[in-house]
Amino acid sequence: MKRLINIVVNGEPHEVAVNPEQTLLEILREELGLTGTKKGCDQGECGACTVLVDGKPVSSCLVLAVSVNGKSIATIEGLSQNGRLHPLQEAFVQHGAIQCGFCTPGMLLAAKYLLENRPLPSEQEIKEAIAGNICRCTGYVKIIEAITAVAHSTAQ
Amino acid sequence: MSKYAVVGEGLPRIDGPEKATGQAKFTVDIKLPGMLYGKILRSPYPHARIISIDTSAAEALPGVKAVITGKDIGEVRYAFVDTPRYPADERPLAIDKVRYIGDEVAAVAAVSEAVAEEALGLIKVEYEVLPAVFTPEEAIKPTAAVIHENSLEGTSAWEEWGAAGRSHDYRAEVDIDNASARSAISFGDVEEGFRQADHIREDSFDAAATAHCALEPHAAVASYDPVNGKLDLWLSTMGIFLKRFVLSKALKMPISKVRVRHSYVGGAFGGKIDVFPYEFCAAYLSMKLGRPVKIELDREEVFTTTRQRHPISIKIKTGIKKDGTIVAQDIKLYADNGGYRGSGAIVVFLCHGFSFPVYNIPNYRYEGIAVYTNNPIRGPQRGHGAPQVRFAIDSQLDMIARELGLDPVEVMLKNVRHKGDVLPNGDKLNSCGLSDAIRGAAQGVNWTVGRSQLNKGEDCAKGSGRDGARFRRGVGMSLCSMFSGAMYYPFASAAMIKLHDDGSATLFTGSQELGQGIYTTLGQVAAEELGIGLDDIRVVAGDTEITPIDLGSFLSGGALVTGNAVKLAAADARRQLLEVAAEILEVKVEDLNYRNKQIFVKGNLDKSISYAKAIQGSVFRKNGNPIIGTGSYKGNPETDRYPSLAKAKGLFTSAYGFCAQAVEVEVDTLTGKVKVLKASTFHDCGFPLNKTIVEGQVEGCVSMGMGQALSEEIVLEKGQLFNASFLNYRLPIATDTPETKDGLVDSLEPNGPFGAKEVGEGAVAGMLAAVANAVNDAVGVRIYSTPITPDKVLSALQG
Amino acid sequence: MHLPKFEYLEPGETSEVVSILGKYRGQCSIIAGGTDLLVAMKQRRQTPKYVISLAKVSELKQIREEAGMISIGPLATLEEVVASGPIQKKLPVLAQAAWEVGSPLLRTVATIGGNLCLDTRCRFYNQSEFWRGARPDCFKAGGVICHVTNKENTCYSTFSGDIAPALIALNAQIQLIGDGDERWLPLARFYTGVGRIPNLLAAGDNEVLTEIKVPLPADGTKGLYRKYRFRESIDFPLVGLAAILRVDPDDGICQEACLVFSGVGSRPVQAAEAENKLIGKRLNEDIIAAAAETAAGEVHPVKTDRVNPQFKKKIVKAMVREAFTELGGVKS
Structure with a gap:
C-alpha cells in the first residue's frame, strides 16, 4: 500500500506516494527524475548512489523511501548554486578527476561531507572518506588531488 | 614552451561540467514515453539441453506485454568473430542447448522492471542436464563432453567485408573437438636458437579471469517506429558502427534503418564492445510491441554474462646468452573462452600481436589455442x-x-x-x-x-x-x-567539420565517449588544426545517423586513427577558409597566416579578416558553401586487409x-x-x-x-x-x-x-x-x- | 533486483514492537539501519511479510555514561559510536571496531545493534535467488544440505560482525525485552553458535534488543581491534580480533587478557586457552608466540569465504602476535 512521504530534496519540498519496497534511489531516479544519482550495484557496495540524508552520506539503494519521511535530501543536482559549480565540482573538472563520470556524483557528495567535517584532511583521511565509492577509471589519483586542492584553497 | 596552442595542454575535458552536475545522460538514464522494461531468463546450469519452455503463466501475469524464446526468434547467429574459419556461434536466446550459467533462455517485456522480474519466475523450463567441462585441461581430453557439436553454415559477416570464403576445420589442426580457435606462428629457427643459448628456462604461468567493473551496468534502450520502419537504439557501446552492423544483420533490418544514438557510457574497458543478447532482445521486443523497451542488467548479470578477461595457462621456454641476449623463445598457451567463442580467436592472436614488439627475439615460436568450456564467455x-x-x-x-x-x-x-x-x-x-x-x-x-x-x-x-x-x-x-x-569493421574513421558564422566550429565524429576523453581530445585536434580554441568547438558524436563512420574505441585507435581523420577534416576546412580569405584579401593562400580566429597577410598585419567574415564570405562567393571539411583515415593505411x-x-x-x-x-x-x-x-x-x-x-x-x-x-x-x-x-x-x-x-x-x-x-x-x-x-x-x-x-x- | 513486497510498520514504543512481533510471529523482520536486511531481501534470502522499523522508538538511540558504565542504545549508528566522546575516551576498542565496519556510506546508517544481529555469512548462502537456484537450497536457506561440507542438517556460515568481539572483550551486557519480561545477559550468550539461527533474536520470536551496557574497564586496561581483510574498507573481516590487556604497572605481570575473534566460526570466538597462556605472565616474545599458537588451535574456520581455513589460522596467529606485542609494548 502506498503512503505519502514529505521530503525536502535540494531545498525543495516534495510530497511523494511510495510503496514500502521502494528505495530512496528508486524514488529519486524514477519518481523525481533526478537521474544524477546512479545505480551501480544496488547492494550498497559501490557508492554510485550516494546522497546526503540530513547532511550525511548514505547508499540510497539501501535506504527505504518510507524511512526518510520528514528528512532533507541533497543530491548531485543540488550541489551547484545559481549556475555556479561548487568548488569541489570545479576542482574535479580542472584536475581531471572525472573520466566516465558514473561515480562522480557519489564521489562529490562523499567529498563534500568530508570537507564539511574536516576542512583540512590528510591524504589518508581523504582516501578513507571515499573508500566506499568505487571508481574504475581514474585509479583515484586525480580525485584525491582534486579534494586536496579544494581543502587547501578553502583553508587559505 | 609548446609549439602548439591547444594540443598537448591538459585542458579540462569538455564533458566535465555536465558530469560533475549529474546532468550527463547515460544509457541507464534514458526514459521514453510508454517505455516497457525487459528482463532476461538465464540458465542455472552450465550445460544442459532444453526440453521444453512453458511461458503461459508468465504471459498471464498482469503487466506482462510479451515473452519471447529462441523459437520465436528463429535462426539468428552472430558473434564478435564471424569468419569462414570461425563462424558465429552465439544466438540471442538458446534454442537447443545452454552452455554456461547465465546463458539466455527467454526474455520478458512488462510495464515495470519489478513485474518483468516476477514474470521470469513464472517461466517453466525443463532441462536435461549434460556433463560439463570447466578447465581447458578437461576440455581437450578426447572423452570430454563436446560443447558445440554442429558445424555452422551460412555466410559470415567477415565475408561480407571481403574476407576470402575459404574455410577449413581448424579443429582438425589440433584434433580437439572443444577447440574454438588456434593461432600459430614462428620465425627464425627455434631449435637452433636454443642450441645457441647458454641458459634455458622452462616455466608455466597462469593468469586469472578478471572482470571489467565499469561502474555503469550494461543497458539498452530500443525504440521502434513502426510507421517508418526505423529502430533507434541507446546502447552501452564502445563502437556505435560495429553494434549497428551486427544488430541490423541479426534483426534482418537494412543497416540504414537502425540508428544508434548518443548517450554517455559509464566505463567500458573492453566489456562493451561485443553485441549482447539483451541488446538484441530489447530491439526485438520493441519491434514486436511497437513500444520502447529498456533492458538494464543487474550487477550480477554484468559480472556473469558480459564477458571477462580470458584465464590463460602459458608454457614458456626461453633461451638466453650469458650476456643477457635472448636467442630463442617458445610459447604455448591455452585460453579458456567459456561456453561460446567470444573473442577467443582474437585473444590467441593478440597474445602474440600485443607482445612481440617488445623484445627482439630472433628465433621464436608461438601457439595459442582457445577452447570451449562451460564457464562464462x-x-x-x-x-x-x-x-x-x-x-x-x-x-x-x-x-x-x-x-x-x-x-x-x-x-x-x-x-x-x-x-x-x-x-x-x-x-x-x-x-x-x-x-x-x-x-x-x-x-x-x-x-x-x-x-x-x-x-x-x-x-x-x-x-x-x-x-x-x-x-x-x-x-x-x-x-x-x-x-x-x-583493420577491423568499419575499417576506418571519418570526420566532418562545419564552420559557423561566428568563426566557431562543430566537429562530427562517430566516436563514443566512455570516459577516455575522446570528445575533448578530438576537439583539441580540430581546434589546433583550425587555429581556434577548444571553447570554439562543439562536438557532436556517437550517433550513427548524424556522424561519419568510426572505428570505435577499441584496439586503441582513437587518438591515431580517428585523430588523423579529424585532423584531416580540420585541415580541409582550414584550406577552404584560407582560399576564400585569399580571394577576399586578393592575395595568394601562401601569403596568409592565421591566429586567434583572424587571418593575416604575412608581413602586413593591417590586412586581415576574421574567421567569421571569411566564413560568411564563403557563402556568397562559393555558391552558398558555408565550409564543411571532411577527412578520413584507415585503421591501418598500409594495408587493405585485417x-x-x-x-x-x-x-x-x-x-x-x-x-x-x-x-x-x-x-x-x-x-x-x-x-x-x-x-x-x-x-x-x-x-x-x-x-x-x-x-x-x-x-x-x-x-x-x-x-x-x-x-x-x-x-x-x-x-x-x-x-x-x-x-x-x-x-x-x-x-x-x-x-x-x-x-x-x-x-x-x-x-x-x-x-x-x-x-x-x-x-x-x-x-x-x-x-x-x-x-x-x-x-x-x-x-x-x-x-x-x-x-x-x-x-x-x-x- | 527489487525488494519483495512487505508491510512497513513504525511503532513508537518498545512494547508495541514486542506486541507486533507476538502478533505476527515468524513473519516479521526488524529493520534498524537496514544495510544487512535489505540486501538479504533483495536476494530473497529473507522475505518477511512485515518489516518493523525501530526508527520511531526514540529511547533506543542514546549513548550515555552512567556510574561505571556506558549505556548504548542499539539504534546508535556506527558513525555515532565512532564519534562519541565517552566511547572514544573510555572504550577505544569499541570505537576502533565501529570504524572498521563496512564503508563510510554504511556507517552513517548501519547501527550497533544491527551489527550485533548481523546474520552469519557463507559463499553459498549470500547469493542471489538466481544463483542459489543452480543447486538445492542449503540448510540455512531452508533445505537439507550444507554445500560447504556436503553434510546434512548443519550450517557452518560464519559470523562476521566487528562489534561483537569488541563488546564481548569488554564484558558488555545486553538487554532483551520480550512479552512481559525483560532480561539482561552477557553479550557472549546472545550467540548460539548455530549457523542457521546465529543469535537469540534470529528465530524471530517476540524479543527485541533494547540496550547495551559496557562496564568501564579497570585503570590501565589497554585494548585494540584489528581487522584482517583484503581491502581497507567495504570488506567484511576475514578475521577480526578484539584484544584486551591489563598489566600490573609494578611487576609487569599480565592481570587480564582477552581475545575474541570474528570471521572464524558461526559465533564470535573467545580464545580462552590463549588468554590463560598470557595471564599471570610477564609478556615476552615467546609467551606471545605460544599464546598465538594456542589461539590458532582454538578457532575452527571452515571455507565459507574465498580463503582457505588453514590460511585463516595463520592469520589468527599473526594477529595475536601483532596485537599483544603492541599492547604489551614488547620489543620484537
Whole structure:
C-alpha cells in the first residue's frame, strides 16, 4: 500500500506516494527524475548512489523511501548554486578527476561531507572518506588531488 | 614552451561540467514515453539441453506485454568473430542447448522492471542436464563432453567485408573437438636458437579471469517506429558502427534503418564492445510491441554474462646468452573462452600481436589455442591477452636475469626493440621509446638504490623475517606494447567539420565517449588544426545517423586513427577558409597566416579578416558553401586487409604504444599481504594530445593492473561465479592507491596526429609481472599465478 | 533486483514492537539501519511479510555514561559510536571496531545493534535467488544440505560482525525485552553458535534488543581491534580480533587478557586457552608466540569465504602476535 512521504530534496519540498519496497534511489531516479544519482550495484557496495540524508552520506539503494519521511535530501543536482559549480565540482573538472563520470556524483557528495567535517584532511583521511565509492577509471589519483586542492584553497 | 596552442595542454575535458552536475545522460538514464522494461531468463546450469519452455503463466501475469524464446526468434547467429574459419556461434536466446550459467533462455517485456522480474519466475523450463567441462585441461581430453557439436553454415559477416570464403576445420589442426580457435606462428629457427643459448628456462604461468567493473551496468534502450520502419537504439557501446552492423544483420533490418544514438557510457574497458543478447532482445521486443523497451542488467548479470578477461595457462621456454641476449623463445598457451567463442580467436592472436614488439627475439615460436568450456564467455578486456602473456614473459625473464647474476633492467634494455626496427610481420616501428621508458620507470622507483637496500635473491629465500624484519620491500619491472588501431569493421574513421558564422566550429565524429576523453581530445585536434580554441568547438558524436563512420574505441585507435581523420577534416576546412580569405584579401593562400580566429597577410598585419567574415564570405562567393571539411583515415593505411588471425600474417597496426612499468611493494611476511607503495609507469604514447587525460588513462590502467596483480579474480566452481559483486570481487578502492611517479615519453609517432599514438590500454599489462617481480625481490619467492594473494605468498614463504 | 513486497510498520514504543512481533510471529523482520536486511531481501534470502522499523522508538538511540558504565542504545549508528566522546575516551576498542565496519556510506546508517544481529555469512548462502537456484537450497536457506561440507542438517556460515568481539572483550551486557519480561545477559550468550539461527533474536520470536551496557574497564586496561581483510574498507573481516590487556604497572605481570575473534566460526570466538597462556605472565616474545599458537588451535574456520581455513589460522596467529606485542609494548 502506498503512503505519502514529505521530503525536502535540494531545498525543495516534495510530497511523494511510495510503496514500502521502494528505495530512496528508486524514488529519486524514477519518481523525481533526478537521474544524477546512479545505480551501480544496488547492494550498497559501490557508492554510485550516494546522497546526503540530513547532511550525511548514505547508499540510497539501501535506504527505504518510507524511512526518510520528514528528512532533507541533497543530491548531485543540488550541489551547484545559481549556475555556479561548487568548488569541489570545479576542482574535479580542472584536475581531471572525472573520466566516465558514473561515480562522480557519489564521489562529490562523499567529498563534500568530508570537507564539511574536516576542512583540512590528510591524504589518508581523504582516501578513507571515499573508500566506499568505487571508481574504475581514474585509479583515484586525480580525485584525491582534486579534494586536496579544494581543502587547501578553502583553508587559505 | 609548446609549439602548439591547444594540443598537448591538459585542458579540462569538455564533458566535465555536465558530469560533475549529474546532468550527463547515460544509457541507464534514458526514459521514453510508454517505455516497457525487459528482463532476461538465464540458465542455472552450465550445460544442459532444453526440453521444453512453458511461458503461459508468465504471459498471464498482469503487466506482462510479451515473452519471447529462441523459437520465436528463429535462426539468428552472430558473434564478435564471424569468419569462414570461425563462424558465429552465439544466438540471442538458446534454442537447443545452454552452455554456461547465465546463458539466455527467454526474455520478458512488462510495464515495470519489478513485474518483468516476477514474470521470469513464472517461466517453466525443463532441462536435461549434460556433463560439463570447466578447465581447458578437461576440455581437450578426447572423452570430454563436446560443447558445440554442429558445424555452422551460412555466410559470415567477415565475408561480407571481403574476407576470402575459404574455410577449413581448424579443429582438425589440433584434433580437439572443444577447440574454438588456434593461432600459430614462428620465425627464425627455434631449435637452433636454443642450441645457441647458454641458459634455458622452462616455466608455466597462469593468469586469472578478471572482470571489467565499469561502474555503469550494461543497458539498452530500443525504440521502434513502426510507421517508418526505423529502430533507434541507446546502447552501452564502445563502437556505435560495429553494434549497428551486427544488430541490423541479426534483426534482418537494412543497416540504414537502425540508428544508434548518443548517450554517455559509464566505463567500458573492453566489456562493451561485443553485441549482447539483451541488446538484441530489447530491439526485438520493441519491434514486436511497437513500444520502447529498456533492458538494464543487474550487477550480477554484468559480472556473469558480459564477458571477462580470458584465464590463460602459458608454457614458456626461453633461451638466453650469458650476456643477457635472448636467442630463442617458445610459447604455448591455452585460453579458456567459456561456453561460446567470444573473442577467443582474437585473444590467441593478440597474445602474440600485443607482445612481440617488445623484445627482439630472433628465433621464436608461438601457439595459442582457445577452447570451449562451460564457464562464462570471455571477451576483450583492456590489453586483451597482453597482461596474461606479459606476466609470463617478464616474470620468467626476471628469474633468468637473477640466475645469470644480471640486473633485470639491463637485460630488458639489451633486448628491447628500437625505433626503425621492422617486426617479423612487416610492421615498422617509426617510433619506439621503450629504452627511455625503462630508464624513467627505473628511476621512478629508485631502482638501483631500491634493489641494493634489499636482501637480494637467495639471501632471503624462504626467510620469513630471517633478519627479523616483518615488512620487506622490493622493486620489479615489466614492459608492454599495444596497437594504435587496426583493420577491423568499419575499417576506418571519418570526420566532418562545419564552420559557423561566428568563426566557431562543430566537429562530427562517430566516436563514443566512455570516459577516455575522446570528445575533448578530438576537439583539441580540430581546434589546433583550425587555429581556434577548444571553447570554439562543439562536438557532436556517437550517433550513427548524424556522424561519419568510426572505428570505435577499441584496439586503441582513437587518438591515431580517428585523430588523423579529424585532423584531416580540420585541415580541409582550414584550406577552404584560407582560399576564400585569399580571394577576399586578393592575395595568394601562401601569403596568409592565421591566429586567434583572424587571418593575416604575412608581413602586413593591417590586412586581415576574421574567421567569421571569411566564413560568411564563403557563402556568397562559393555558391552558398558555408565550409564543411571532411577527412578520413584507415585503421591501418598500409594495408587493405585485417591480419590473418590463424597465422598472424599481414600488417597489424601503423604504430605501437609502449610502456615500462615499475613498482615498489611492501610484503608483510606475517600475513602475506602485499601493498604497492609506489608505481611508476613511463608510457610512450608518441605525444600527449591532452596531458591530463593521458595521465588519467595511465593512472586508471595502473590501478586496474595492480588490482589484477594482487586481488582481482573471477572465482568459479563448476561454472558458477562465486564473487559477482563489488563486495567479493576485490577491485582497488581509494585506500589502495599507491604513490604514482608516472612519466611520458614523447617519441613523436610520424603516423600519428601531432605525433600521438596509443594510450589507455597498454599500461595494464606490465603491472602483473612488475608486482610479481617486486614480491620476489622483496622476499625471494616466485608466484606463478595471478592474483598474488596473501595466501599464496604466505604458503610460498612458509614452504 | 527489487525488494519483495512487505508491510512497513513504525511503532513508537518498545512494547508495541514486542506486541507486533507476538502478533505476527515468524513473519516479521526488524529493520534498524537496514544495510544487512535489505540486501538479504533483495536476494530473497529473507522475505518477511512485515518489516518493523525501530526508527520511531526514540529511547533506543542514546549513548550515555552512567556510574561505571556506558549505556548504548542499539539504534546508535556506527558513525555515532565512532564519534562519541565517552566511547572514544573510555572504550577505544569499541570505537576502533565501529570504524572498521563496512564503508563510510554504511556507517552513517548501519547501527550497533544491527551489527550485533548481523546474520552469519557463507559463499553459498549470500547469493542471489538466481544463483542459489543452480543447486538445492542449503540448510540455512531452508533445505537439507550444507554445500560447504556436503553434510546434512548443519550450517557452518560464519559470523562476521566487528562489534561483537569488541563488546564481548569488554564484558558488555545486553538487554532483551520480550512479552512481559525483560532480561539482561552477557553479550557472549546472545550467540548460539548455530549457523542457521546465529543469535537469540534470529528465530524471530517476540524479543527485541533494547540496550547495551559496557562496564568501564579497570585503570590501565589497554585494548585494540584489528581487522584482517583484503581491502581497507567495504570488506567484511576475514578475521577480526578484539584484544584486551591489563598489566600490573609494578611487576609487569599480565592481570587480564582477552581475545575474541570474528570471521572464524558461526559465533564470535573467545580464545580462552590463549588468554590463560598470557595471564599471570610477564609478556615476552615467546609467551606471545605460544599464546598465538594456542589461539590458532582454538578457532575452527571452515571455507565459507574465498580463503582457505588453514590460511585463516595463520592469520589468527599473526594477529595475536601483532596485537599483544603492541599492547604489551614488547620489543620484537
